[in-house]
Amino acid sequence: MVTLRDVAAEAGVSVATASVVLRGEPGFRSSTRERILDTARRMHYTANMPARFLKQGASGVIAFVVPDLANPYFSDLAWAVSRSAARHGYQTIVQPTNASLATERDFLKKVNSPMCDGLILSLHNVPEDELRSLIGDHPAVLFEDYSEQPLYDNVALPLEAAFRTAFSYLRERGYRHAAVVGGRRFADGEVSARGRNVGSRLAVKAMVESGMGTQSDVIACDWTVSGGAHVAVTAIHDDLEHDALFCMNDLIAFGVVQGLRNMGIRIPKDKAVCGFDGVSPASYASPQLSTIAVDFDGMAESAVAMLVERIRNRSEDAPKRVDSGFCLIRGETA
Structure with a gap:
């Protein structure tokens, strides 16, 4: 060998x-x-990972668990995490779970071993109290955990500020009647129900406070490109009088833009479309998507830095929450 x-x-x-x-x-x-x-x-x-562990007491490997690498949000975040981990001297295993509760549980049971120094988790099904029973005191950091009393360090999106920025921008551009696309109440057991419910509630709240809509100005759909395309057809056929459509993620926004353009609707003159996430395809889509772009590199660096601190010092300090940054991409659709 x-x-x-x-x-x-x-x-x-x-x-x-x-x-x-x-x-x-x-x-x-x-x-x-x-x-x-x-x-x-x-x-x-x-x-020789076993030999490295026996010699150093550490593997130099962390795991990043994500629901779906086909979604550019998670692939962009995985790429940022792997770069940040390398700067800190760690290699990264990226494990998609296909948003399956069974797969999340199974992988967490297997990966929770001395051969993996720590975990960064973007879980969409396993509740945090169950997570403790699965990984014990293994060092871990969570993305987008909005629990009132978190059990682990976590990196959150500044949702309220980001949504306010989006609707303020739409008003400044002259739009007056908006809808939140993808905003609805997700039932227990649906993928990412807790996080999506928090996001939907705060997006509608920001829209109402901006004076651009009411609680009823919500269009339910799947958080996918096809879900957004279906919304575009509904908005035109049902003669919904919204002049601005704020989408809960960029995938929905891509579908809305495509669907409206296929029906001859001029964007942004007839209707504005704004997304949320700032995934990499948004920068080269045509027309360029107007969106709220989260700071993937900042999110990754915060998560990795907190994890490394837990790994190396075995700190028992109370869990910390760090808000990531964001910026408005004005684009061409709003």
Whole structure:
């Protein structure tokens, strides 16, 4: 079996240098890094994780659990987490669960071992009190946990401020009657029910406070591109008199834009469309989507930094909540 020492000798560097580069840590010239990585690939080197754990008492690996990598929100976030983890000297395992409660439970049982130093979780089904029984005191950080008394460190979206910014912008642009697309009451057992209910409630609240709509100005749909396309047809066929459609995520907004344009509706002259998330496809969609863009890099760095602190110091301080940043992308649809 090829060892780290073999790779170092073949690449003409020290074992320590090869170890740092192969762990993904920053430093060294790009030419040195490429030579070591190329040598490792050519020699089919793989790290001996059990040996690393026995020697160091840590694996240098964290796991990021997400519901669906096909959704660009989670793939963008996974990419940001992996980059941030590398800067802190950790490698990342990304595990999609297909938004399945059974898969979430099964993976958490398996991954909760000394071979994984810590967990970053974007769970959409397992409740936080059950999570404690599954992972115990294993270091963990959650995304978008809106519990009043969280059990774990978590990174939250500043929803109220972000929604207020969106509706303030729509008013400034001259729109007067809005609807929240995708805003509805999700039943217990539906995917992401708790988080989506919080978001829907706060979006409607911001719309009402802006004077752009009432509690009834809500259009229910799936949080997908096809769900948004269906809303576009409904809005025109039922002659809904909204001049601005605020969508609960960018996928819905993509579908709304596509559906309205297919029916000859001029965007943003006839109707404005605004999304939420700022996923990477929004930057090159045509027309460019107007949206509230969350700070993926900031979210990832906050989560990884808190997790590393828990891993290295085994801190028993009370759980912390950090709000991520956001910005308004004016785009071309509103």
